[in-house]
Amino acid sequence: MNRILVTGKSGRMGQAVIEAVNANPDTEVASTHDAGEDLVAAMAKADTVIDFTIHSFTAELVEEALKQGTRLVIGTTGHTVEERDTIFKASKSLPIVFAPNYSVGVNTLFWLTRKAAKVLKQETFDIEVTEMHHRHKIDAPSGTARRLLEILNEETATSYEKDVKHGRFGITGARPQREIGMHTLRGGDVVGDHTVMFAADGERVELTHKASSRMTFASGAVRAAIWLADQPAGLYDMQDVLDLK
Template sequence: MPNLLVTGKSGRMGHTIIEAAKLAGVPVTATHDAGEDLDAAFSKATCAIDFTVHSFTTAVVEAALKHGTSLVIGTTGHTDAERQVIYEAAKSIRIVYAANYSVGVNTLFWLTRLASRILTQDRFDIEVTEMHHKHKIDSPSGTARRLLEILNEETNTSYQDDIAHGRFGNIGPRKPREIGMHTLRGGDVVGDHTVLFAADGERVELTHKASSRMTFAAGAVRAACWLEDQPVGLYDMQDVLGLK
């Protein structure tokens, strides 16, 4: 069983992760907030769970490498350079890096991959929608971005060339290989995601709706426990759940 460090202890996810660890019987031996000693916090833990902001990730990774601490990273919105820091660190320490730690959302990832193989783009148009609370700062959400990555992989399309982020004006008919991405923000929505496959005469929709942050927090604690028995490397929640 790991000794946990929870970063961002005063934030919404920080509070929830601490509660999830308590419910699971996993000890939280250190916490951290902005302005506190990160190095001292890492010295007290064997695994850190970070759901703060992407700009803090490099500091978290550097501290983890110094102390040989495992990482569970739930922060989204990373730049390419920040993701590269994570990938390099995974050559030396154990890391679970996932867009979403919900069991239900990871089932949605799995179903989306299967559906895209059956509901092929020669007949079905694909659209993705996501909605989150009004305080969320990145768009599209990390979960939506992962759904798009899965769709790109299965349809041989490109995120840069084939994803349409909303539509405005006289844009003409829908392009054959286009995948639509639509972001909604408002209220206190924890997270809604839908992948829609639309053809002439029929439509298939895969939807997940989260009503509590506890589902993500419990998954992150589960990932931290799972990491204890794994070799050095980079993993995601599909690995934790045995869906690969």
């Protein structure tokens, strides 16, 4: 039985993860944690942590996991370069799944985006990415959108810093060929919508994923926790979990 520590137990994702863990016969909620509670005691009861909280908590979580040898499934997004580096360094000693999205459907979107970018070359197709989330989301673009952009940058040999355009305003002039547009929308209770568009003269290809329940992410995170139990120290993502690489 995989004993799970669920952090952020009072949050919407925390509640969804608790439900998903309880629904799986191979996992159990060994402990939970919220801000201000005893992390050391909570982690001592668990084999694996599933974390969907806030990026500023990651360093503390990783530090304690290293002390106790606890596996980590990290779904939090919006990390700084330094915080991401903390995760990368810890993966030399711990098995960690670190993914921007744990939905099986979204990870299929990642795979399809890579394949499409190989075929629909930038010489002919302009690329635009849009994402929408609920009004309470604090980071933009979403971690999922950022991963889509990373995939597109890799396949088109473009740069996130130089070639990704976040929205447009005013007299922008003609669209540069290597530009990739990124557009963030916020409102209502949208769980998560992501679209990658390849637009050429006379045709357009759109790859879209829409999530209507947080359980898609929570169930995927539980799947990752079960998979991680048999892995050596290293940094993994859902593409590894789903054998899409």
